[in-house]
Amino acid sequence: MKKPWKYILVFFLISNSFTSCAQKSETELTLDKIIEHAENNSLYRKNVDWTSLKKEMYALVKNADSVSQLKPALNLMLKKLNDTHGRVFYNNQVLSYYNGEIKEHQKNIDIAIYNEIQSGQVYEFKASIIENDIGYVRIVGLPVGDNEKMSSEIQNSICELIQKGAKKWIIDLRYNGGGNMFPMVEGISNIIGDGIVGGTKGVTIQESSVWQIKNGDFFYDEQTVALENKCPITDKQKVAVLTSVYTASSGEALAVILKKRVKTKFFGNITMGMITATDWKQIDSLTAMSISVSYYKDRENNLYNQYVDVDEIIEFEPKAEINKDKGVSRAIEWLNEQK
CATH class of the missing domain: 3.90.226.10 (2-enoyl-CoA Hydratase; Chain A, domain 1)
Structure with a gap:
């Protein structure tokens, strides 16, 4: 008779994975969506090690139970992107932004x-x-x-x-x-x-x-x-x-x-020096974000990045x-x- 433990283990791992996803809070899901939008659309996305950044962000807000408590992680993300034009909004107020170094x-x-x-x-x-x-x-x-x-x-x-x-x-x-x-x-x-x-x-x-x-x-x-x-x-x-x-x-x-x-x-x-076009993404009913997606250029195709x-x-x-x-x-x- 074949031992069923391998199948039991596989079933346990699959079940545990579904349970973990199901247990994600609304706050965690909101953070996931914000990160996903930045990773896929930011003008500066190629300058960031997203695997490392995500670990840092999740660690900063591991006990967050509201979107307003995500601010440290969001500030870190905008800083790593060096996006001084980006903003995350919550309840019609600016929740997160990064000023950058004064030029x-x-x-x-x-x-x-x-x-x-x-x-x-x-x-x-x-x-x-x-x-x-x-x-x-x-x-x-x-x-x-x-x-x-x-x-x-x-x-x-x-x-x-x-x-x-x-x-x-x-x-x-x-x-x-x-x-x-x-x-x-x-x-x-x-x-x-x-x-x-x-x-x-x-x-x-x-x-x-x-x-x-x-x-x-x-x-x-x-x-x-x-x-x-x-x-x-x-x-x-x-x-x-x-x-x-x-x-x-x-x-x-x-x-x-x-x-x-x-x-x-x-x-x-x-x-x-806020010389980027920004987008607008509604994350949920109370949360939205705007990040830099492109630089301005003039009629002769000269780029303005400062x-x-x-x-x-x-x-x-x-x-x-x-x-x-x-x-x-x-x-x-x-x-x-x-x-």
Whole structure:
């Protein structure tokens, strides 16, 4: 008679495996999903030893019984990825992020000003005529929301300036801390002009994208706002772009879109350095994550993996009145040059 112990052992191991999976808590399953998404989609995924990292993460939170207690493991993951643009959200609050080492150009950041710009409550969108035919447009960070409404508000202001005689432009991105790039770009698409205006570069071709303006509409691959073009501009007009160290994320994306554009020059300071496109993944009803998936690139395929630079460094004084603003003054001088 054959001894059944081998079959009993195999049955025990299989049963134990199913029991172990069944006993995973909701918190553990959430962590599994977060890790899986980062391992498969992060721009920096190839820089990480995932076997080792997973062991460290699980050890850090082995007694966690809620998603909020996963923070040490999530912080470790973003640090190992060196993803300073990534975030994990829980119950509509940021649960985990990684600031990274402060870069040299970031050392003079005024935290109070940074917080004011990020709040979106202190510095507002502005559009006005200065110096006869120069239109000044301040594009600030915008939230996720009604893209058509926000785009229309910006475009309508541009159209009013055109009616008042604007033929040259100052696009001020110094107060733009990021957010929703679609209305930012769509609103000034007429000024930017038609054509390929940049895109993103990921680990694979499938993870890369193209930014294009067609007939005054901005396209992110196939996604667009499709706003009615109320005041088309037929020629490439002169544009001065103002940036600061507070220009971040989608504010930097808009700066990249204006890079290498003809009749365009950048003034101010190099930008924050949050120069990656991020995704959005809903993990469960209360948990979501956003990680870096690609770098920005301009219309000539130059990659931006540190910050967006400027042609002339000009001191930024956030509280200065527009007639005493050094950046605006220098932009006006250049726009008025007969070249």
